[in-house]
Amino acid sequence: MSVTARLLVLVLLSLTACSSSAGSSSPEPGSADVTIELADRPFSLHVPSGYDPATKAPLVVVLHGYTSSGAEQEEYFQLKGESDRRGFLYAMPDGTVNHEKHHFWNATPACCDFFDSGVDDSGYLIKLADAVAAKYAVDPARVYFVGHSNGGFMALRMACEHADRVAAVASWPARPPPTRPSARRRGRSACFRSTARPTARSSTRAARPPARTRPRRARSSCGAAWTAAPTRRTPPRSPSTSTRGSRTRRPR
Numbered sequence: 001m002s003v004t005a006r007l008l009v010l011v012l013l014s015l016t017a018c019s020s021s022a023g024s025s026s027p028e029p030g031s032a033d034v035t036i037e038l039a040d041r042p043f044s045l046h047v048p049s050g051y052d053p054a055t056k057a058p059l060v061v062v063l064h065g066y067t068s069s070g071a072e073q074e075e076y077f078q079l080k081g082e083s084d085r086r087g088f089l090y091a092m093p094d095g096t097v098n099h100e101k102h103h104f105w106n107a108t109p110a111c112c113d114f115f116d117s118g119v120d121d122s123g124y125l126i127k128l129a130d131a132v133a134a135k136y137a138v139d140p141a142r143v144y145f146v147g148h149s150n151g152g153f154m155a156l157r158m159a160c161e162h163a164d165r166v167a168a169v170a171s172w173p174a175r176p177p178p179t180r181p182s183a184r185r186r187g188r189s190a191c192f193r194s195t196a197r198p199t200a201r202s203s204t205r206a207a208r209p210p211a212r213t214r215p216r217r218a219r220s221s222c223g224a225a226w227t228a229a230p231t232r233r234t235p236p237r238s239p240s241t242s243t244r245g246s247r248t249r250r251p252r
Contacts (some may be wrong), residue, residue, distance in 0.1 A: 031084050038131050041124065043093035044070055045132060048084045058088040058142035059132055061125065063095075063151025066112045067102040070094050073148060089136055093128055095121065095150075107153035121154060122161050129165065145169045 031049040035042050051057060060083070064073035070092030074080065083090040095103040096119045106113040106121045113119065129143055143166055147155030152171030159169045 031080070036131055036135065038124075038128060041094070041096075043091055043128060045136075046080050046083050046090040046092070047136070048087050048089070050084070050087050051089070051136070053137050056137045056139035056142075058086075058144065059091065059129060059138045060088050060144045060146060061091045061093065061128065063093070063105060063125075063145060063147035063154045064103065065149030065151055066104050068148075068151075069103050073151070076148070077146070079146075088142075089132060089138060091128060091132060093125070095154075105150050105154035107150060107157050111153055112150045122157055125154075125158060126162055126165060140165070142167050147171050149173065 032047045034045050034047060036045055048057070060079070062070065062073050062077060062079060064070055068076075074092050079090060082088075095105045096117060098104055098113075098115050098117065104112040104114070106117070106119050125145070129138070132138055133140070145155040145158050145166060147153065147169065152173065155169040155171050158166050
């Protein structure tokens with residue numbers, strides 16, 4: 001699965017001037033993992049072996065899935081080797097721990113702040129980018145977010161709410177249905193919105209009550225409320241046969 005993750009990063013960095021040489025997924029000698037303090041939520045940063053303070057480097061932030069962590073997501077994606085070869089700074093933050101001792105990102109009301117903590121992860125991640133830029137030479141035009149599952153939704157939210165700061169995002173496998181992109185505000189990133197169509201099931205028997213449609217939810221990767229549409233009744237279809245007692249006659 002690390003191959004898929006590396007392909008996502010290659011797509012993100014395709015517009016950059018980073019090297020494209022091939023190699024293993026292991027970090028190279030001379031690289032370093034450092035911990036950066038940020039309020040009560042420190043995070044790990046991988047500094048590539050070829051980092052030059054005189055040259056601005058891209059920043060890639062990986063966002064783990066629900067119940068996972070930054071370190072565990074790195075074991076899954078294995079992006080440190082790509083960081084060394086392509087010269088980007090690589091941050092691996094952790095989400096907040098909920099009452100069940102699970103890490104999560106407050107991406108949308110649907111996922112995954114299940115205990116309504118209201119934590120501002122969007123603001124935290126922007127402060128994370130600022131904290132890295134305060135210590136290292138970061139190219140502000142090349143800040144990327146790569147997310148998995150719950151982290152994928154969080155990456156999409158970052159594109160929506162910080163289009164002026166985020167160059168691009170990659171979300172796997174969490175993604176909104178294909179639809180027309182529309183940026184929430186002017187910037188390089190786009191926000192995808194869609195509305196799922198209801199699925200109606202109609203009865204073919206007159207004796208059965210009318211079927212109801214499934215609740216329609218307005219899905220938004222920008223963190224807008226997921227609201228159910230009013231339930232609509234579907235009238236029954238006209239029966240093809242008429243019944244009288246135990247005998248059935250076809251209508252003339």
